[in-house]
Structure formats: structure tokens, C-alpha cells
Amino acid sequence: MKLLHIISSVNPAGGGPIECVRQLGAAQVSAGHQVEIASLDTPTASYLKHCLLPVHALGPASSGYAYSNKLLPWLRANRSMYDAVIVNGIWQFHSFASWCALRDSSTPYVLFTHGMLDPWFKRRYPLKHLKKWMYWPWAEYRVLKNAYSVIFTCEEERVLARSSFWLYQCNEAVISLGIAGPQGNPELELQAFRDLYPDLLGKKLLLFMGRIHPKKGCDLLIEAFAKTLAPYPDWHMVFAGPDQLGWKAELERRAQQFGVSHRITWTGMLSGALKWGALRAAEVFVLPSHQENFGIAVAEALSVGLPALISNKVNIWRELESDRAGMVADDTLGGTCELLQNYLEMSRQKRGVMRERARGCFEQRFEISKAAQSLQAVLASAMRAN
Numbered sequence: 001m002k003l004l005h006i007i008s009s010v011n012p013a014g015g016g017p018i019e020c021v022r023q024l025g026a027a028q029v030s031a032g033h034q035v036e037i038a039s040l041d042t043p044t045a046s047y048l049k050h051c052l053l054p055v056h057a058l059g060p061a062s063s064g065y066a067y068s069n070k071l072l073p074w075l076r077a078n079r080s081m082y083d084a085v086i087v088n089g090i091w092q093f094h095s096f097a098s099w100c101a102l103r104d105s106s107t108p109y110v111l112f113t114h115g116m117l118d119p120w121f122k123r124r125y126p127l128k129h130l131k132k133w134m135y136w137p138w139a140e141y142r143v144l145k146n147a148y149s150v151i152f153t154c155e156e157e158r159v160l161a162r163s164s165f166w167l168y169q170c171n172e173a174v175i176s177l178g179i180a181g182p183q184g185n186p187e188l189e190l191q192a193f194r195d196l197y198p199d200l201l202g203k204k205l206l207l208f209m210g211r212i213h214p215k216k217g218c219d220l221l222i223e224a225f226a227k228t229l230a231p232y233p234d235w236h237m238v239f240a241g242p243d244q245l246g247w248k249a250e251l252e253r254r255a256q257q258f259g260v261s262h263r264i265t266w267t268g269m270l271s272g273a274l275k276w277g278a279l280r281a282a283e284v285f286v287l288p289s290h291q292e293n294f295g296i297a298v299a300e301a302l303s304v305g306l307p308a309l310i311s312n313k314v315n316i317w318r319e320l321e322s323d324r325a326g327m328v329a330d331d332t333l334g335g336t337c338e339l340l341q342n343y344l345e346m347s348r349q350k351r352g353v354m355r356e357r358a359r360g361c362f363e364q365r366f367e368i369s370k371a372a373q374s375l376q377a378v379l380a381s382a383m384r385a386n
Contacts, residue, residue, distance in 0.1 A: 075101035115293020178366035193277025
């Protein structure tokens, strides 16, 4: 097959959606398919050169809606070149343009919402939700309705999506996502991280990896760390991720107020060997999110046998809890403290068993080849239907 992924941006700082495209695209190429990306990036963006798949950069995009007058004409001119299209994300121009270009064509499309229909956003940002209602009936509703399949990455996401907007109609499918797992030399990756952060050698690292964003519960984590692990000087907190909203300064002030600022390291976004080195150096991974569609970073942690402490708002929490590959609690201060305290009280033997289960959970549920095969079956069905 010749396949096209459409996404607003391939900037790796965008988090889960582009990492999903990158992982699925690589697996599709390995299976013998030809895969390309269309995005609304500026053609001169520096991160384009690091993307392993061919990118048609049709920006620059303007406004928060990421509008570009180049995308729709390009899609109409090139749609017949592709056997199927995978649209990634909604609420920006690329999804509506995909519907406009493909609804009357012989090229089918499927849609990953990537958690963007989670009702948490309705509760957290009611004014933004009201704004979305203004163009839901004539835009995103149609994008979903005319997709051959709207793909959710777990059952929890599918169920939650139904309660965001009452005007909701689509052909649902659930395909668990995942990653390829680490490909490099474990010792070299670990050494690369330790060489960059020598002060962390000998510390027990509590690792947060993801965007520094209010929905991720970073503020809860700092306070829970102070309340639970302050008496244990061998424990250290690592925040690894980009600060897109400028929230880090406030979090640093909070850490100073709780007296733990000297026990927190802010690395910024880590990639490649440094990212895997951080995961290998950590004692445990923690993500107390208020909303998390899938959690690519959770899968990355599990792939190296790192137990994950997550909230029950991370949509794969049922799978992790079922496999006993980590621990789950509410996305509250009390819940986050509970996660840290329970892990602290575990024996070394039980922690070792949990590490083994973490790796097993990854191999059984979140290895990317399984997701790619399931997606290919959906795409093949869509082609037959057209």
C-alpha cells in the first residue's frame, strides 16, 4: 500500500500524536508499505530533517487553528496517489481539509482522535468547549461521520469520546497503540545519561517524562514528592519534557516552597539515547495525569521493564493494573501520595517482580507491530469498501 499520514505538525515537542505517526509509519514501512506524511509545518523547520519518513510540509500555518491555503489544493491534486489516508487529530485545519478533499474521492480515510474528544477538556476548559461547539456540527462532526473508521487506542478512550458532544456519529474501532521498544545499546544509553547528569549517580530516580503541562499533574507530583519522599535523601525527582506553556517557573517556585527544589532536575525534552538512558537509570516512572489518551511514555517505560505509577485518568490504566505492571490511583494529591508511599513500602523482591511484569505487559499489549497489523486490516477493509 501507499499510505499518507496527515497531521498538523511533525514537531516532536507535540508529544503523543506525532510519536504515534512515527512509530506506526516505521512499522508500516518495515511491513513493505510506502508511507509519507503531509503536515502544516514550515518547509524550513529544523526538525523536519530528523523525521525518518518523507514529509510534505505545506505550511506555514496561521492562527491557533493552523490554517494553510496550501493543504487542500495539494490533497485534491495528490489524493489518487494513495491507497488510504490516516488523519491524526482533530480541531485544526488539517482534519477538516482532509474531509473536504477525500469525502467524494475513491481514497478512503481513517481518523485517530488521539484523545481529543475526552470530556476532561469540556470540564477543564468550558469556554474553549463552547467555541468548539460553534464549528462541531459543520466541521469535526462531518470529519468523524465520513471516516471509514474512527480509531480509538483503548476501550476507555472510545467510551469517553461518546460523552463530549451529543451530535456524535461514526464507525468506531479500537486499536491499541505502542512503540517499537529500545533499539540501542543499553549500557551506552545509560552511560550517555549519566555522563550528562553525573550528580544523579547513586540516586533513586523518580522519573516524569512528558510535556510540562497542567493536565499532566506536575504540580501534584512535586507536592506528593515533598510529602512522601522528603525524609529519604537518596530519592531524586527528574522532570524530562518540554515546557511549552512556560509553567516550569511556577513549578520551581512551588518546589522551593516545599523545600525540595534541590532534589529536582529539569532536563527539558530528551530524545534518542538520552531518553532511553533516563528510562534505564530510573527506579520508577510516574504520571499522575488528569487526562491522558494513551501514554506513549508509559509504554516506553514498560518496554525497559520500568514499573509505572499512573493515575486512573491515563486511559490504559486498566491494562497496566490487570498485568500488575505498576500501580494506579486517583489523579489527586492523596492519590499521588498513595502511589509513592505504596511503592516505597514494597520490598526489593516485589519491585523486581513488578519490573518483570512491566516488560511482559509491554510485549503482550504495546509492541508496535501488533498495532500496525491491526491498522492494516482496517485500511484493507476500507479499500475494499471503496
